[in-house]
Amino acid sequence: MRRSVALAVATTAAVTSAVLGNAPSASADLVTYCIGTGGAVTVPNDLYVPAGESCALTGTIITGNVSVAAGANLVVTGGRVDGQVSIASNGYLDAKRSTVRGEITVASGGYGVYLQTAESGSVTVRAKGSATIDSFLFAEDASITGSVNAQAGEVRLDAGTELTGSLSTTGTYYTDLHDSFVDGTLSVLNSSTGSVICGSAVRGRSTFAGNLGGVQLGPDGALDTCASGGYFGADVSITNTTGTVTVGDSIIDGKLTVQRNTPVARVAATNRIRGGVVGDPAPAAARSSAPAAAPRGERGEDRAEDRRASAVSEAVAAGDAGL
Template identity: 70%
Template structure:
């Protein structure tokens, strides 16, 4: 568990060599500890290894969470972007983030609840040992979500105005949420679940190792209902099992090259028909390879998030 801090440091650094730029534009406020309903009229930085907890705070500039640092904010308003470094963590609830949120390679995680933000990016893990997570609940993301690592879960009435593109994640799940653009999940280690959600654009699932579950009655996760897909749906080259149940697809469903062959329930409403493997190809892929259900990895990530929140809120007052 990270060391807890109960001190505050504030510093202003002025780059006076740039003409015609207001002095406040070059200021950076360093936050260690807790802060309240004040306005920070410049950039905010959480130093490496430190914790900052804010309630009702307005930041007019950009936010930087350095390596190993925690930023926990409730009821805040951030006008700029939020960049989180390796092993850094962002927890934002009932908070508006006007700019993008970017989690660096090996970032600890991002948790958004009852919040709004610009585009969200999770960088590829690379050579780091930490596999990131992005958990979003009842929030609005304006623009695209791009994830290249870790656990990705959109839940509880989350809305994405752009597309959701995931490549090489541990899993990417969408529950009871809305994606206005396309949905793409490629090469996920334990696959993807889409339940009770709407996707207006094309949905593509390819090369996923742990299976794909669209709708209820699948082996990966509990699910109450199917979803709506506004365009074509393609599930290909997937191992671990594919189930498609209780969905409305306003396009063509393509399910080919999966091992075992996809299980497509009769209660799906597929407007433009289904493309599947030939009988011979389906028979060759019929050897049972059941998909592995979700493990406790999500619970572990939730525990990591809870620890980070406790560490940040345990810090002392910050004189912002």
């Protein structure tokens, strides 16, 4: 069985660059490679997971930045990263009961990020471009200090996730909020299967424009199962949507604008909209007759669980990383 390797490189910046290639720069030019498993130790510098390898850490503290190379996996349980995390093409980050104090950045074609009962800084998901892999960001009962900006893949904040900044997505597969809170603004543009906001609160202005597949605020829509409506602390605008638009059981502390949607939006009588409705909604209805689809997050969550299981298995097989 191949044993894991942990390398510490301390040298001049020029030599470090030549030896490590795309590995991250570090304080005092020190980088720790991780292949395999690690426990409750402190890594006093940057950490690098080499291309195609897996690193599974439990209770580990990393004082520097983390780089997950192409096709690599990093699973952190009960740990902490004091710096930033960068994820390359087909790279994966799984953080459970863990803290990432810096920003998380997913490169074009990155596999994805799964935050479960975790804390992190801002999250950026780059546009897919010519990559064949479409990324995802799933957050369950997570706390994100900063904003989320995604330009690809599946985005779902769920189960009590809190975001101190704004959520802005363009060209995602879908952008959904379930039982979550956004303290800033919400912007969902050009999503290929639309957006669902269920049982969530958004303090700032909410904008949905150019989405395909529809927009569903509250229950009784065609996109996803949903138990309750939401709260919107400012104006809500839903425009240029292709697909069913439904707004139900929601409180909007501003005006609702629904214009140039095909078909026209259905705004239920169960809403409380302080600033009134502007645009061309269909006649109000207490309930929509559209059948609800299966939960949209199941496909992505399966991807995350499968990748995590595979990563942990590979890391265990590689043995002790010797951190």
